[in-house]
Amino acid sequence: MVSRRTARDLRNENRFEVLHALFELGPSTRQELARHTGLSSATVATLVTEFLSEGVLHIATVERNTGGRPQERLTIDPDRGRIVGVDVAETYVDATVYDLALGALGHGEVALDEHENGQAYVVDGIIRAIESAVEASGTEHERIIGVGVSMPGHVHPDAGVSVFAPNWDWHDVHIEEMLEKSLQISVYVDNPLKAVILSEMWFGVGRVVDSMAVVNLGTGVGAGIAIDGSLIRGATNNAGEWGHTLLQLDGRQCRCGRRGCVEAYLGVHGLETTLAEIDPEHPALRQPRQRDFVEAVADGLTAGDPALMDLARRTSHYLAAALGDLVNLLNVPTVTLTGWTSNALAEWLVPAVRDELPDHVMPGSLPDLTVEASQVPGNAVALGMAAFTLEQFLIRLGLASPARTRPQADPDRGLDQSRHGHV
Structure with a gap:
């Protein structure tokens, strides 16, 4: 049974909404925050x-x-503390230190052997x-207030458990x-698809x-989803x-055990299979690491390599068909591509x-549909994990309950009154 939401719950969530408004607006007056969030001036004054x-x-x-x-x-x-956002993939670990305003301060990366x-x-x-x-x-060290770590596979964030990481047999x-x-x-541990959609929303x-889908292309592929300003986790994340x-x-x-999955065509191993x-005998196939392979493909495309041009054509065909299904199912108006393969190609x-x-999307979902590379700065997974970790820090301070990605009613204006916008 879902418990009834109380005025206290809504005030807690409004705290995080005010903070996020400052990320969007920059230095702001209380009046500007009230206008942007739709909260009453009295509520904003109390939260500030x-x-x-x-x-x-x-x-x-x-x-x-x-x-x-x-x-x-x-x-x-920004100097209230430091947050570390970490993107763990099958082939690397990418870590970034952020200040409290989520400005990047330092970066570190370690290569992982995919085997x-x-x-x-x-x-x-x-x-x-x-x-x-x-x-x-x-x-x-003492200035670090939290670390957010994205793990591949199925993650239960409340338990910090990687339930199923198929490439690692975890x-x-x-x-x-x-x-x-x-x-x-x-x-705090979560899934990269939740991190990329949060960073795209913020x-x-x-x-x-x-409403949007953020498609992450790398060793594996997946989509972060937001509908009407709410991050979609599903019943088990x-x-x-x-x-x-x-x-x-x-x-x-596919490495998940099925046949014909999207990942088997659009993950890095899928690109290698298509090129083969x-x-x-293409020399790009002799690259020892996945990221080296993708870089070789990007260099070859720049040089006009005919085999790699054919690879890009076939991969685009697979991607368009798979995105068509995604758009037809969700009716999202915006799709962005992120991840290291997307960045390169x-x-x-x-x-x-x-x-x-247009050959794959139903006419009703096609008007104003946009597909573009993500413009989120830096590593979107690490940034999203830093934002989640900031939320956890506020909870520990007693200043927020777990934030929703869509605003709730201002309790000072009635519990049933909704506002436009998103966190």
Whole structure:
């Protein structure tokens, strides 16, 4: 049974909404925050006072207008603490240290052997990447208020468990506990698809649209989904496994055990298989690491390599068909591509996909549909995990309950009154 939402629940969520408004607006007055969020002036004033008392906000400037009361411009205090966002994939660990305003301060990366799946090996890679980022940022350990770690596979964030990581054969691994024991810092673990959609909602196209899908292309593929301003998790946090939907009946073997999955054609191994069908002796296939292979493909496309041009054409065809199914199912107006494969190949994939999508999308979902490379700065997974970790920090301070991605009614204006916008 779902418990009835109380005025206290709504006030807690409104705290996080005010904070997010400052990410969008920059230094703002209380009046500007009230207008942007739709909250009452009294509610905003109360919440700002709470944030100021905990040092989360500070007064940036005081504007003295002729004949009126001085107005304080408030901003997030970036020096209140440091957050580490970590993107763990099958082939690398990428860590970034952020200030409280989610400005990047330092970066560290460790390569992982895609054929090594031991828990101790992966944990060691995560710790080394974090240490590298912390050193690069000049951050003292005691200033770190939390670490957010994205793990591939099915993750239960409340339990810190990687339930199913198919490439590693992990089951019920309590990665959060393992990391907290080593780091002696609070750790929050989630899935990369949830991280990329949150970062897109906060820092990408989510600033202008409420419904979108963020397609992540790398070793695996998946889609982060937001509908009407709400991040979609599903019943067990497993929503977005678009990579394991069917592209071709009885098609290529997928590492999940099925045949014909989207990932078997659009993951890096899928690209390698397609190129082997085109030219089994192509030198790009001799690259020892997946990321080296993708870089070789990008270089070859720039040079006009005919086999790689054919690879891009076929891959765009697969991607357009798979995105057509996604759009037809969800009726989202915006699709963005993210991930290291997308970053390398978007120049060739995106235009071809746009041209072909009308052949795969139902007419009712086609008007104003946009497909583009994500403009979220830096590593979108690490940034999204940092945002989740900021939320956890506010909860520990008693300043927020777990934030929704769509605003709730202002309790000062009645529990049944809704507002437009999103967090």
